[in-house]
Amino acid sequence: MADRGANEHSLPDDWPADPDPILALNRIGSFDWDLASGLMAMDGQALAVFDMRPDEYDDNPETLSPRIPREEGRRLDEIVAEALKEGAENYGAYFRMRLRDGALRWTHTQGYIRRDEEGRPVRIVGLIRDATQELNDTTARSRRIDRRRREAGIVQSTTDALAGARTLGDVVEVLQDPLALERLGAVGIALGLLEGGRVRLRAAGPALRFVSEAVPIRLDEPFPITETIRTLTPRFIESRAEFDRRYPDITGHLWRSGIRSAAYLPLIAQGRAVGALAVLYGDDTRFGERARTLLIGLGSAIAQSVQRALFYEQEKDLAEGLQQAMLPRTIPAVPGAQIAVRYRSARAGRDVGGDWYDVIPLPGGHTGLVIGDVQGHDTHAAAVMGQLRIVLRAYAAEGHPPATVMARASAFLRELDTDRFVTCLYADADLTTGVLQVVRAGHLDPLVRAADGTCTRVPVPGGMPLGLSAEFGEAQYPVATVELDPGNTLILCTDGLVERPGDDLDDGFRALARLVREGPAEPDALADVLCADVDRRDGQDDVAILLMRRRAGATPAAGGRLRQHVAPEDPEALAGARHLIRAAVRSWGSGERADEIELAADEMITNALMHTEGSAVVTLRVLTGTDRRLRVEVEDTSSALPRRREAAEDGVSGRGLLLVDRLADGWGVEARGTGKSVWCEFVVPPGPATAGRGPYEERPGGG
Template sequence: MVDPAADALSLPEDWPAHPDQSLSLNRMGSFDWDLDTGLMHMDEVALDVFQVEPAEYDGRPESLARNVPPSESVRLDAMVTQALKNGSTHYGAYFRIRTREGGLRWTHTQGFIRRDETGRPRRIIGIVRDATQELAESTARLEVDAERRRQTSVVESTTAALAHARTVQDVIDVLKDSHGLEHLGATSVVMGLLEAGRIHLVADGPEGSFVPGTRYTRVDDEYPMSEVVRTLAPRFIESAEDFARSYPLLWPHISGLGITSAAYLPLIAQARPIGALGLLYSDKYGFTTDDRNVLVALGSSIAQSLQRAMLFEQEHDLAEGLQQAMLPRRIPEVPGAQVAVRYRSARLGRDIGGDWYDVIPLPGGRVGAVIGDVQGHDTHAAAVMGQLRIVLRAYAAEGHTPATVMARASVFLRELDTDRFATCTYMEVDLASGVVQVVRAGHVDPLLRDADGNCRRVPVQGALPLGLSAEFGALDYPVSVIELDPGQTLLLYTDGLVEQPGADLDEGMQWLTALVRNGPSDLHLLADHLCDVVDERGGDDDVAILLLRRRGGYTPQAGGRLQQHVAQSDPEALRSARHMIRAAVRAWGARERADEIELAADELITNALLHTDGGAVVTLRMLTGPERRLRVEVEDRSSVLPRRREAGEEGVSGRGLLLVDRLAEVWGVESRGSGKCVWCEFGLPERPVDGGDIRPVGGPGTSQGGKFRRSQEG
C-alpha cells in the first residue's frame, strides 16, 4: 500500500493544475456575457480563438462580428435566441471564423445560461475553442455533417441566410459564405445579372480567376451563363472534357484552376430571367438526381432573394435621390456665423425618411435655422418633407414671427392630403445681439457647446408636432429666448442621432452630449465625427444635423429693428420683453444707458397693459442719421391718449410719464389706425472702432406664447 505522505513528496508543486491552465493549454477560452448591460468579458485565449487582439476588443459582442461570416452570425444568433426563449440552460454549436490570413477555421462554443428566480436569463457563461483539429478527423466531421443534415436541408439553410440580404452585394456575400454551398462542395461561385440584353458579371470565382472580356457579355455569346439565360434551363457540366468541348472560348482561361465540373443555373423571377449563377467544383465528378434537384431549388430561392434585393436598391436609390433633391442644394454664407450641415440615410431599414434641415437668411443680420423629421420612412415622407420645408422657408422669409411660422406650417401640413405629422425645431438667431428665439414642435431639445468645449442640453418649451397641433386646435407655440455668445455652437439634430436600441432618450442625450463635448473643435470636423459614429452604429432611422456657431466681432448695418408682442395676462412675455430690450441695447453699444432705456420702456409697457384692453407691441429701432439714436415704441389698441399728471406725495402711480420725460431726450404719442403708439428716443454715443463689448448679459427669458419679430428697416 502506497504511503500518501511519501507519494506526495514526488508530486509537482503545481499539481493539480489550475482549471485556467487546463483550459489555456487546450486552447479553450472563457467568456462571461452579462445580458442586462450587453457586455461580454473574454479572456486572452478566447480573444485569440476569435483572432482578435485585446486592444481591439471593447467588451461588446459586436466587436467580434467582423471575424464571423454573416451566415454563421445569423445561425448563431438564432440558436442563442431560441435557447434563451425556450428555457434551456445549455447550448453548443460549431461555427467558422475568418483567420488573419483570410481563410476560415472551425470553432466550437458552449454556454451555460444563468436565470433569476423568475426564469429570466441574466448571464451566459461559457467557453470557445479551436475545433479545427477535431473537425479535421473524418469521423467527427461526418458526425457534424450528419447532424446538420438532420436539422435542415441545404436549401432551407441557404434560404434562411438569404432572408437577411437587403442588397445585391448581401446576396453575393451570403453565397460565398453559405454552408449550403460548402456542403455542395463548390469551390467558387460566379453570378451575372441581366441588364439591357447583356449579362453583367457581378461576382467571379477565386481571386485572380477573372477572365478578361467577360465583365459584360451578350446573351447570344457562347458562354454557359448566356446559354442558361437563353434556354431558361440549367446546364450541368460533368467533367473538364465536357467543359472544354462545350465552351472552347472560356475553357482556356480557367483550365488552370483545376475545375472538374460546374453547374450553371438560370435565375428566374416572375417567369422572366434576371441573371445566372455558376457553381464551380474542383473535386466533384458528375451530378446525381438529388444534386440536380437541390441545385434547381437553390437557384429558385436565390432568384427570389436577388429580385427582392434589386427592387430594394432601386426603391432606396429613388427615395434617396428624392430626399437629396428636397434638401437645400447649398447652404448660404451667413455673415457672423459658421454653419455645417450633414444628412445620413438609414443603414438599416427599407426606405428613406423625411429628415431635413434648412438655413434661411433673414434681414437685419438674422438667420433662421430649421431641423425637422416627417413621420415615416418612404418616398411619401420625403415628398411631404420637401413641401413642408418650402412653405416653412417661405413663411420665415415673409417676416413672420417664429411662433407664427410654426403655426402656419402646422396648418399647411394638416391641409395636405396626408396622415403624416412632423416634429420640428425652428430658431431665429440675431447674430449681432446673440438673441435666439426657439420654437419646438415635438422635437428633441437642442444642445449648446461653449467655446471651451463644454456641452449641455438646452431645455426648450415645446408644443405638439406640426399637423397634430392644427388638428387639435393647439396652435399657440411658446417661444423660448436664449443667448448665444461668440464662439458658442448650437446643435440641432433629428432623433435618429440619439435613439439607440435598449436605451431611453435621456441616456441617448447624455451619450450625445459627451460625444460633442469630446469631439473636434472645428465645426465641419465635428459634423463629420458625428456622422462617422452614425455610420459605425447603423440603425433604422435617418439622421440630419445642423451646427451653427456665432462668430465674434460681427456688426450689421445700422437701422435694425426688434419687435415683440406682450400679452396682457402673460407675465413671462413681459419678462421676455425686458430681456430682449436689455440684450439688444447692450449689443447696439448703449451699455451705459441700458438701465435708463429699460426703465423707460418698462413704464410704457406697464401703462399699456394697465390702462388698455389687450396686449402691447414693443418695438426697438436703431435710427440712422447724424447721430446714433435708439427709439422705443409701445403700441396698444386704445385711442385714448396718455396724459402726464402729478402723483402727489402719497400717490403710488402717475409717475410713469414723468420718468420717461426725465430719462429720454424726447417722447411723444402718435395715433395709429387701430390705436396709438407712445414713443421715446435716446441719444447714443458713437460705437468704438473695435466694436466694444457687445456680448449680451442676463439670464435667458421665456415667452409663453408671445410673438417676437425682428426685421430690417431700409
C-alpha cells in the same frame, strides 16, 4: 381439402431447418458458460470467430485472453458483472478482438443468464459473431445520412442566411461568407445580374479580379456566365482541359486566379432570368448527379433572394427619390454660420417618410431653422410634409414671430382634413447676437455643442404637435430664447437619431451627446458621423439632421440693426427683449458700458409700455463716425412727448428718463408719423478690426 392441398407447393424434406446449420450459415457461434466450474464450452463456429482451432481451446476462458486486448477484456468483465449483479436476464456488447495475424476486428456477443430457484446466476448461454460487416454497413449508412444532412444543411443554412438579406449587398455578403464557401468546397463565387440586356458582375471577388465590375458584359459574348443566362441551362465545367476546349479566351485569366473548375447556375425568378451564379473551385471537380441537384437547388434559393433584393432596392430608390424631391434642393448660404443637413431613410422599410428640414432667409438678416416629422411612413405622410414645408416657409418669410408661424402652420394642417399630426421645431436665429427664439411643437429638444466639445441638451418649453393644437384649441406656443456663442453648434434632429431599441429617450439623448462630444467640430464631418451611427444601428426610422455652427470672429450684418416687437401685458415678450438686448450689446463689443445700455433700454421700454396703449418696438444699431456709438431706439404709437422729472421720495416711478439722462451720452425724442421714437446713444470702445466701418455698423443718421 385434399384438392386444395394438392395444388399447394410441396415443402422441402428437411423443413424446418435445424438451428445449428442456420447459425453456422450466418457465421454465428454459441457458447455455454458454467459459472460454478468456470468452464466455457464453445462450438466450432464460435472458435472460428476467435480465429482458433478446436485443438487450441481447452474450455478455459483464460485461453481466450491473448485474443482479447486488455482494455476490451476489462470492459467485457464490467458489463457481465453488472448484468449479474443487477439481476438482468441478458447482456450484449461489441468488442474488438485480435486475429492470429494481429489484426483487430469487431465482434458482438449476446449472453442469456440462467438462475436457480433462489435467483443466483448459475449459467450463461449465448451467441458470438463477427460484426465487422455489420459495423461497416452501419458506418457507411451513417456516412450517407451525414452526407445527405450536410448537403441539405448547405441549402438550408444558405436559405436561412438569405432570409434576412434585404439588399444585393446583403446577398453578396452571405454568398461570400468564408464558411459558406467552405461548405461548398469552393474558392469563390461570382454573381452576374442582367441589366438592360447586359450582364454586370456584382460580386467577382479576388478569384475574378481580371473582370471589371464597372463594365457590363454583352449578353452575346462567349462566356459561360452569359451562355447560362441566354439558355437558362446550368453549365458544369469539371477540369482545366474542358475550360480550354470550350472557353479558350478566358482560360489564361482563370489559371492565374487558381480556378480549375466551376458550376454556372441560372438565376430564374417568376419564369425569367435575373442573372447567373458562378461557383468556382480550385481543383478538378466531378459534378455527380447529387452535386448537380444540390447546386441547382441552391441556385433556385439564391434567385428568389436576388429578386427580392432587386425589388427592395427599386422601391427604396423610388421612395428616397420622392423624399429628396420634397426636401430643399439647396441650402442657402448663411453669413456667419456653417450649415450641414442630412436625410437618411429607414433601412428596415421601403416607404417614403415625412421627416424634413429647412433653412429660411428671414427679414432683418435673421435665419429660420426648421426640423419636423410627419406621423407615418407612406406617400400620404410625404404629401403632408411637402405642403406643410411650403406653408411654414411662407409664414416665416413674411416676418411673423415664431409663435405665430407655428400657430398658423397648425391651423393650416387642421384645414388639410388629414388625420396626421406633425412634430416640429422652429428657430428664428439672429447671428449678429447669437440669439435664437425657439418654438417647439411636440418635437425633440435641441442640443448645443460648445466650442470646447461639450454637448448639452437644451430644455425648451413646448406645445402640442401641429394639427392637434388647433384641434384642441391650444394654439399658443411658448417662445424660448437660446444663446449660441461663437464656435458653438446647434443640433436639430428627428427621433430616429435619438431613439434606440430597448433604451428610453434620456438614454438616447445621452448616447447622442456622447457621439457629438467625441465627433469632429466641423458640421459636415459631424453630420457624416451621426449618419454613420444610424447606418451601424440599422435604423428603424427615418432621420433628418440640421446642424448650424456659429462662426467665431466676424459677425454678419443683420440689416444694420437689431429690431424686436414687445407686446403690452406680455411678460414673456419683455423678458425676451431684455435677453436680446443683453446678447446684442455684449456681442457688439460694448465693453464696460454693457450694463448701462441694458438698464437704459429696459427703462425706455417700460416707459413705453406703461404710458402708451400699444406695443413698443426696440431697435439697436451701431453707429460709426468720430466715435463708435451704440444707439437704442424705442418706438410707440403715442404722440405725447415724454418729459424728464424727479421722482418723489416715496414714488415708484418717474426715474426712467432720469436714469437714461444720467447713463447715456445723449438722448432725445423724434416724432414719427404714427407716434414717436425715444432714443439714446452710448460711446463704446472700437470693435475688433474696425479701422473703418464694420460689416454690421451704420454711419450717423443711418436711421
